[in-house]
């Protein structure tokens with residue numbers, strides 16, 4: 001099923017769809033190829049739980065595939081195993097409910113201090129499978145614990161190359177949050 005991109009998956013800065021792959025700069029809207037959106041948020045407890053996007057991007061399927069190939073074999077296998085174990089028992093939720101709970105831990109996202117949204121898209125449409133989904137801080141930590149030092153080093157480097165937000169936000173963004181899921 002395809003759905004229109006909703007506000008969960010629009011660029012926080014101007015509320016419009018992401019237009020280009022962060023890595024290769026190809027237009028994800030006109031190319032017609034599938035792509036992924038990831039948006040990483042933190043909650044601002046001092047501001048009644050409002051959220052702030054730390055990092056957000058679109059990545060074309062080819063670049064996402066290349067990135068996954070650069071993870072260590074051990075990291076890849078453990079992450080795939082974790083997802084397979086957790087998704088086996090999951091029912092697919094409706095498109096709107098699908099980001100209310102962490103895909104991996106079931107934690108309500110409104111109780112997570114950090115969380116990420118993930119979507120699989122084509123042009124200006126969301127593809128509904130187990131995407132779109134959300135991962136909570138606890139879920140991200142669980143994934144982070146599976147990463148090898150080699151993979152963490154690679155992700156840190158990737159953050160250095162692509163993080164373009166305000167420097168004061170860079171410290172909040174842990175490299176392990178950037179794992180391509």
Ligand SMILES: [Zn+2]
Pocket residue numbers: 021022023024025026059060061062063064
């Ligand atoms: Zn690309």
